[in-house]
Amino acid sequence: MEHTKRVDRIGVIAATLMSTPNVVHNYSEFCDMFSISKSTVSEDMEILLSGFEKYKCGIIETIAGAAGGVRFRPYLNAEVKKARIKALAEKLSEPGRLLPGGFLYSSDIASDPVITYELAQIVADKYYDNPPDFVLTMETKGIPFALMTAKALGVSLVIARRDSKAYEGSAVKINYTSGSDNEQIDTMAVSRRAVKAGQKALIVDDFVKGGGTILGMAEMMKECQIKVLGVEVMIKTEKPEKKLYQAVSSLLVLKGIDRISSACEVVPEKDYL
Amino acid sequence: MEHTKRVDRIGVIAATLMSTPNVVHNYSEFCDMFSISKSTVSEDMEILLSGFEKYKCGIIETIAGAAGGVRFRPYLNAEVKKARIKALAEKLSEPGRLLPGGFLYSSDIASDPVITYELAQIVADKYYDNPPDFVLTMETKGIPFALMTAKALGVSLVIARRDSKAYEGSAVKINYTSGSDNEQIDTMAVSRRAVKAGQKALIVDDFVKGGGTILGMAEMMKECQIKVLGVEVMIKTEKPEKKLYQAVSSLLVLKGIDRISSACEVVPEKDYL
Incomplete structure (x- = not known):
């Protein structure tokens, strides 16, 4: 079940981040959106991050700390x-x-x-x-x-x-x-x-x-x-x-x-x- | 294994479609990108399509026929x-x-x-x-x-x-x-x-x-x-x-x-x- 859900989330997270380049999204936004824990969001981001890196779709960057979260940065190598x-x-x-x-x-x-x-x-x-x-x-x-x-x-x-x-x-x-x-x-x-x-x-x-x-x-x-x-x-x-x-x-x-x-x-x- | 791969693909496919709104991408583009069959691409699209619909990220539309494929259409309800x-x-x-x-x-x-x-x-x-x-x-x-x-x-x-x-x-x-x-x-x-x-x-x-x-x-x-x-x-x-x-x-x-x-x-x- 968990796997199926992740597959449903990943595209939506990608879409959300890509529509606002360089804007930091707090993990809690995705916790609320999908009723999941921060650690699950964190795992989702890891997967998205490596996919974007491998296929040169831009950079997914996670930012630690209180003001932390994740942002999408357009990037071409x-x-x-x-x-x-x-x-x-x-x-x-x-x-x-x-x-x-x-x-x-x-x-x-x-x-x-x-x-x-x-x-x-x-x-x-x-x-x-x-x-x-x-x-x-x-x-x-x-x-x-x-x-x-x-x-x-x-x-x-x-x-x-x-x-x-x-x-x-x-x-x-x-x-x-x-x-x-x-x-x-x-x-x-x-x-x-x-x-x-x-x-x-x-x-x-x-x-x-x-x-x-x-x-x-x-x-x-x-x-x-x-x-x-x-x-x-x-x-x-x-x-x-x-x-x-x-x-x-x-x-x-x-x-x-x-x-x-x-x-x-x-x-x-x-x-x- | 297949599941993990799908999770890796979905975000990348979303990114590819979203960077070119209203442009039709042939399934073969994704077959080549990930070395997968057309039926697997088709399943990926079904998942992306329903996620985008549910979370209002826009429309993923599949087009049948020889000139067919898939396109992303920005859409707000x-x-x-x-x-x-x-x-x-x-x-x-x-x-x-x-x-x-x-x-x-x-x-x-x-x-x-x-x-x-x-x-x-x-x-x-x-x-x-x-x-x-x-x-x-x-x-x-x-x-x-x-x-x-x-x-x-x-x-x-x-x-x-x-x-x-x-x-x-x-x-x-x-x-x-x-x-x-x-x-x-x-x-x-x-x-x-x-x-x-x-x-x-x-x-x-x-x-x-x-x-x-x-x-x-x-x-x-x-x-x-x-x-x-x-x-x-x-x-x-x-x-x-x-x-x-x-x-x-x-x-x-x-x-x-x-x-x-x-x-x-x-x-x-x-x-x-």
């Missing part, structure tokens, strides 16, 4: 990360992605719910031991990747806007330079209600060329007395090598665009080769 | 839906959410990864039997809800932009009226690469007042020869009762704003009372 990024680099290098004007079409990738959650899992695990209070992105194209990163980390998302909107209340506004050669002056704003001094932020975006937008977000965070833990982008251009904001981690590199042959080359960033 | 929407209505009615100018602050809710995925699950199940090819939203605030709806449905997301961007290539552009009294003329655009004539779209947004933006999206889809299956929004205002686009389904209704007492009242839409 190095081999899987490389395979996913390689496949994406090939997709982005496909003929026909080069748009008039020499731009790379990547909107389909940047807003794909499955791809963005996979990429989010690749970057999120760097911050599990020192998590941000929120993920910050600048509208528009980076929002899906940033939202999925926030989901994987179990934190909220804050969206910087091109201008402060009446329906976001009082805002912190800064000017920043953007465009290929940082020749254009733009404004970005973040709602004062969305952030608090002393918090920690992770900046996430889809694309970086000159780095003006990233620098703008970093400067805005400084203005709000918020520490930036890191900057994660999906694609960065190979040139200019020196970005306005130095510490940008990227998954992919856009190496070159050949407008005569209409070809472009996107490769995995060196850590993922 | 009527009782859970009502409880979630009620809690959200109370949160949105909290004092202090009314901004200068008489606007409701809802950006924190609209970009929360957990809340938006819950709301997405509430609307997605209406379209399981006649799914759209993609979810369409207009930047910016509705993107998280729209992305999560696309994730729940297992389809892609298309983002309409305030103006066509060079890096999205050739675009379909239309003019539309927006603002409280639809007195403002704006432009919206969607990349031609993102959509194909003959497809079906589901329109998702965070907020509707006059309905100009929704009408704009619907007209843009008509221009692209795409059928609109429905319009789902998070919050609609009680007034004006007549929106420019009639068939809008909403989860919540913003009933009234009292600028003297700085209070506002958000209630569940009548289907969820």
Whole structure:
């Protein structure tokens, strides 16, 4: 009997933990759910933990102590990360992605719910031991990747806007330079209600060329007395090598665009080769 | 031995199905993964199916035939839906959410990864039997809800932009009226690469007042020869009762704003009372 029950519980526990990545569930939640003892929950977790490890479904982590319990952490091992990024680099290098004007079409990738959650899992695990209070992105194209990163980390998302909107209340506004050669002056704003001094932020975006937008977000965070833990982008251009904001981690590199042959080359960033 | 193995498999199968909502997995995928027969996979699925049903984790659905297999469908029953929407209505009615100018602050809710995925699950199940090819939203605030709806449905997301961007290539552009009294003329655009004539779209947004933006999206889809299956929004205002686009389904209704007492009242839409 006990065996049959366990088999009935395991899938349900997996579902509960997976719907709330990085959120700690107390064992008593499962004791109540199934009318079982803590030691039985503990045995269930051991089984789930080793299954998830063996089949690379992510990490089930048990936390000892009064505030203890169990949490699910999305995790892809190095081999899987490389395979996913390689496949994406090939997709982005496909003929026909080069748009008039020499731009790379990547909107389909940047807003794909499955791809963005996979990429989010690749970057999120760097911050599990020192998590941000929120993920910050600048509208528009980076929002899906940033939202999925926030989901994987179990934190909220804050969206910087091109201008402060009446329906976001009082805002912190800064000017920043953007465009290929940082020749254009733009404004970005973040709602004062969305952030608090002393918090920690992770900046996430889809694309970086000159780095003006990233620098703008970093400067805005400084203005709000918020520490930036890191900057994660999906694609960065190979040139200019020196970005306005130095510490940008990227998954992919856009190496070159050949407008005569209409070809472009996107490769995995060196850590993922 | 067999029992122990099953207990090891169930959580892994749950994890695999849950990471790809609405995607059909062939039984052979699990036969290969665990070196087991199709009939054993079938028994595993029966157990998972009844556990998910009993504990309201969503639907595990088996599909017979050559193209058959099994898929996970996010699903909340009527009782859970009502409880979630009620809690959200109370949160949105909290004092202090009314901004200068008489606007409701809802950006924190609209970009929360957990809340938006819950709301997405509430609307997605209406379209399981006649799914759209993609979810369409207009930047910016509705993107998280729209992305999560696309994730729940297992389809892609298309983002309409305030103006066509060079890096999205050739675009379909239309003019539309927006603002409280639809007195403002704006432009919206969607990349031609993102959509194909003959497809079906589901329109998702965070907020509707006059309905100009929704009408704009619907007209843009008509221009692209795409059928609109429905319009789902998070919050609609009680007034004006007549929106420019009639068939809008909403989860919540913003009933009234009292600028003297700085209070506002958000209630569940009548289907969820």
